[in-house]
Amino acid sequence: MLNISISVPEYDRIELRRSKTIQGLGTVAAKVIWEKHEDGPMSKHVWAPEIHFIEGVWYICFAAGTVASPFDHRIYLLENNSENPMEGSWKEMGQIKTNWESFSLDATTFAYNGKRYLLWAQRDPSFYGNSNLYMAEMKNPWTLAGKQVMISKPSFGWEQIRYWVNEGPAVLVRNNMIFITYSASATDHSYCMGLLWAQTDKDLLDPASWKKTESPVFASNEKTGQYGPGHNSFTISEDGKHDVLVYHARNYRKISGDPLYDPNHHTRAQLLLWKQDGFPVFGLPVPDAVK
Incomplete structure (x- = not known):
């Protein structure tokens, strides 16, 4: 099974797609698994989400700026303990310092x-x-x-x-x-x-x-x-x-x-x-x- 995490043209959320084939990723429905904050950290220009499966746990690392400084990005991490990353909840693990x-x-x-x-x-x-x-x-x-x-x-x-x-x-x-x-x-x-x-x-x-x-x-x-x-x-x-x-x-x-x-x-x-x-x-x- 293939998973792809993607940003969107609005740069305001992270979507996840799951398919048995690479071509299928282009047609399956996307699920929004996280949305930006209204202000402060992780509130602007959500870029470059990347999904990884590490020791039985799903992680997505991504970068985001703030409303005040939209291009001053930092790296953040989400975690999901579900076997299927399209299910369960994604928890914010904070900034990777x-x-x-x-x-x-x-x-x-x-x-x-x-x-x-x-x-x-x-x-x-x-x-x-x-x-x-x-x-x-x-x-x-x-x-x-x-x-x-x-x-x-x-x-x-x-x-x-x-x-x-x-x-x-x-x-x-x-x-x-x-x-x-x-x-x-x-x-x-x-x-x-x-x-x-x-x-x-x-x-x-x-x-x-x-x-x-x-x-x-x-x-x-x-x-x-x-x-x-x-x-x-x-x-x-x-x-x-x-x-x-x-x-x-x-x-x-x-x-x-x-x-x-x-x-x-x-x-x-x-x-x-x-x-x-x-x-x-x-x-x-x-x-x-x-x-």
């Missing part, structure tokens, strides 16, 4: 070799830029266990178009390597994906363990009519044989004003292939006509 208070969003979590990690994007006020990627070990799904380390910052020109951004990390463990995709630059047609990787026998909290591609691995394509692909996740095909790349993009290039106010990112999915050297092949974002 990072090592300092600043703009932060796009949290994901993964476990490897007996340890659970949080991976997210955050601004460091001590130097120029909008967001970098950080990682820390977790004590539990809502608490960091120690110091956070920066594993990537916008260092190439394609990561610095309009905004200096590394965000939207996603993790895939394959072929004795841990791969992290992430998104870069402004959320218009410049938005694209980069790739980090580390050998599984390395210290994941040592920034030196991580290597980075010098160019995007997934980007806008005029021929297929897809622009700004990014903030992806990974899943498995229904037969369990193939990795699937899930991401959002627009099917038009021109945007009036700030792209942050254009909510028309549509969810897409396509097969992720692999090279003989063990690295993923992302290919091109498929056109709308492909089913």
Whole structure:
């Protein structure tokens, strides 16, 4: 059974869908499982919900700002003890506190070799830029266990178009390597994906363990009519044989004003292939006509 948590164009609630197939997620009814507060924390611009099943419990991490500071996001967590995430109640577990208070969003979590990690994007006020990627070990799904380390910052020109951004990390463990995709630059047609990787026998909290591609691995394509692909996740095909790349993009290039106010990112999915050297092949974002 597949579950997907989604934000909505109004940025005011979190919806959940559940289906036996990936294509079915596009047609099944969505259930609103949480709505924003009227004021204070979690009251504006609800972004990037992500659902995880950890030790028999469902969690959704998301980011939100406040009415007073709509773009000053922090990371929050919801919990549901029901076997079916479409049932039961979702409890607010509060803010996931990072090592300092600043703009932060796009949290994901993964476990490897007996340890659970949080991976997210955050601004460091001590130097120029909008967001970098950080990682820390977790004590539990809502608490960091120690110091956070920066594993990537916008260092190439394609990561610095309009905004200096590394965000939207996603993790895939394959072929004795841990791969992290992430998104870069402004959320218009410049938005694209980069790739980090580390050998599984390395210290994941040592920034030196991580290597980075010098160019995007997934980007806008005029021929297929897809622009700004990014903030992806990974899943498995229904037969369990193939990795699937899930991401959002627009099917038009021109945007009036700030792209942050254009909510028309549509969810897409396509097969992720692999090279003989063990690295993923992302290919091109498929056109709308492909089913």
